[in-house]
Amino acid sequence: AFPLELDGWPMRKARREALAVLAETGVADLADRRPENMSGGQAQRVAIARALVGPRRLLLADEPTGALDSSTGTDILRLLRGRADNGAAVLMVTHEARFAAWTDRTLFLRDGKIIDESGPSDPTQLLAQGAL
Template structure:
């Protein structure tokens, strides 16, 4: 059964995410490293965009900035029209709970909580009734195929199971922007395709999806693919053309 939350996502801005001339520099002087340089990106509701590039190209930095986990050294990151750099830490955290679902590479599950509790916890922090939060958590766990893990803690799960629980947590609730950092890394091929189907469905229902992946076959699910190299956006292609994806990857993009 489809939840009303999932079937109709209200939009408060024509753009879910905007990066305007965004640069992120870490360190100073001899240790200065430019992780992202003059990046511009727009993501609209209902759009699925993949980010590809070699290790160290700035993919995770871009996602951290988009999710308000970091702030740019230069430029502006807007989520539904709100400039994240102008908000307090608490205000950015509130936006993440209400509007942004984030799948981390290292899962970030709370070890003392069960799978269902990990998924429902952000909803309860945002004021949801515990019973309703549990129901939403179970629906999300079922969507990614791990409802049978509901009462297990992370230590009792395989890496693939834990990754799917982390994905369920990102999907739960009325998130209008989904950020996924290599969400299929610990999954076999069939499970990975299932997750891409879920993300594609969310985009088709109105969510904006930003996926970091190194797999052209997963990027092909997106509406377009943005390529990063050395912290810069170097190319962009419609993902309906698999030959473009494969050729650009062979060129080291």
């Protein structure tokens, strides 16, 4: 006996939105699969989809592309960028300079301290200067 509502959402609406976000992350076919029956990249995309369901004003993304190939990683960054462009605040941690370039503001850390801060720019300049 499933509840008719989940966190105030009618179940059918919640399922529709969940399936839509799974489709956005490219894993709609995994909706009924258990995590132990997925690859690391598939499980990561399902976790990202789970975080995107419902109205979100803040998204925390810790290495969201870590287990993904470069093409899928770019797709996920486009998805997060779209959420940011629609008003959500997205806080992302990444070691990938090419993904940091998608941000509105970038903080560069070394040993827990901010070593540089920038707006939209090419972080490869810092790599070339040896700052990272």
